[in-house]
Amino acid sequence: xxxxxxxxxxxxxxxxxxxxxxxxxxxxxxxxxxxxxxxxxxxxxxxxxxxxxxxxxxxxxxxxxxxxxxxxxxxxxxxxxxxxxxxxxxxxxxxxxxxxxxxxxxxxxxxxxxxxxxxxxxxxxxxxxxxxxxxxxxxxxxxxxxxxxxxxxxxxxxxxxxxxxxxxxxxxxxxxxxxxx
Ligand SMILES: [Zn+2]
Numbered sequence: 001x002x003x004x005x006x007x008x009x010x011x012x013x014x015x016x017x018x019x020x021x022x023x024x025x026x027x028x029x030x031x032x033x034x035x036x037x038x039x040x041x042x043x044x045x046x047x048x049x050x051x052x053x054x055x056x057x058x059x060x061x062x063x064x065x066x067x068x069x070x071x072x073x074x075x076x077x078x079x080x081x082x083x084x085x086x087x088x089x090x091x092x093x094x095x096x097x098x099x100x101x102x103x104x105x106x107x108x109x110x111x112x113x114x115x116x117x118x119x120x121x122x123x124x125x126x127x128x129x130x131x132x133x134x135x136x137x138x139x140x141x142x143x144x145x146x147x148x149x150x151x152x153x154x155x156x157x158x159x160x161x162x163x164x165x166x167x168x169x170x171x172x173x174x175x176x177x178x179x180x181x
Pocket of ligand 1: 058059060063
């Protein structure tokens with residue numbers, strides 16, 4: 001019995017995705033599904049024997065499209081993360097996995113609320129990247145870093161402001177990331 005308990009304690013717990021109520025569920029569901037390998041990326045579809053032909057990422061055209069690639073290692077995503085970090089006046093996100101991206105906010109110095117706002121913004125970026133990917137794949141949009149950046153800024157403003165009860169934040173303060181956190 002002792003042995004069983006001891007071995008059970010050594011089991012590494014599954015990564016716990018933290019839902020962030022500063023953003024709607026439809027936003028959180030994208031990173032959650034990505035973590036669970038439940039997003040219909042081109043690699044995931046090919047693995048399910050869905051014949052889709054090309055499995056390369058539509059945002060960069062260079063690598064196969066997995067969730068990790070789309071949101072972490074893709075040059076397109078990296079450009080978005082870089083611009084977003086500059087906007088938030090935070091150091092660039094160094095991430096090797098989706099978990100790193102989703103955990104980055106935990107290391108932001110400052111209040112609990114600040115960490116939560118940063119976490120919310122990260123989830124909005126992932127949601128917006130997935131949206132851009134779908135617009136390119138199904139709507140013939142041209143991949144645009146600035147479009148994802150602008151959408152992430154405006155939608156995070158809208159959602160975080162309302163949901164965190166920070167109604168005094170103005171759009172121009174948000175654009176300069178000059179908000180009390
Ligand atoms: Zn790519």
